[in-house]
Amino acid sequence: MAIKKILTAPDPLLKTISKPVEKVDDEIRKLMDDMLETMYDAPGIGLAAVQVGVPLRVIVMDISWNKEDGIKEPKYFVNPVISNKSKDLSTYEEGCLSVPDQYAEIERPEKCVINYLDYDGKEKQEEVEGLFATCIQHEMDHLEGILFIDHLSKLKKNLIVKKLVKSKKQSSKERIVA
Ligand code: GNR
Ligand code: NI
Secondary structure, eight states: OOOOOOOOTTOGGGGSOOBOOSOOOHHHHHHHHHHHHHHHHTTOSEEEGGGGTOOBSEEEEOSSTTSTTOOOOOEEEEEEEEEOOOSOEEEEEEEETTEEEEEEEEEEESEEEEEEEOTTSOEEEEEEEHHHHHHHHHHHHHHTTOOGGGGSOHHHHHHHHHHHHHHHHHHHHHHHHO
């Protein structure tokens, strides 16, 4: 397994629409293993392949691993499709590994159904809610080239993007000095 570099906004690759996976083979499983290790290291609760520079419809998630029991519950989603979004909405303070140190409240459907292929390429269907539903919708946005800041007003979004550009410039200067 290997930890990969996570791309950050405004990297243009984050805006690409990811392509469906043709077959869940060992190469895809290796990608999922690397993504999971990268996600735990970051640390985060979800990661889409495009965030590590691979524009394929692959997501890894583990919303449980911060809990005291320390038991990890990794989940893998290939070619996920969302349906039956509830009319009821819920609001979470979202963050994103590709939008470092920035957080904002985002409203999304409280519940939804997802169809996907699992780690073994088996078809699965699940009804999800709460943080799980929020996170999978955040990850599925990545597959369409959408970031959580795209759900904010232009003003708020521009402010965040400016901050990101500034801190990227600053850290590249620090690398030259060091
Ligand atoms: O680690 C993450 N936390 C998070 C919190 C609230 C809503 C969504 C997320 S996903 C994020 C990791 C990430 O950027 N995934 O794409
Ligand atoms: Ni994200």
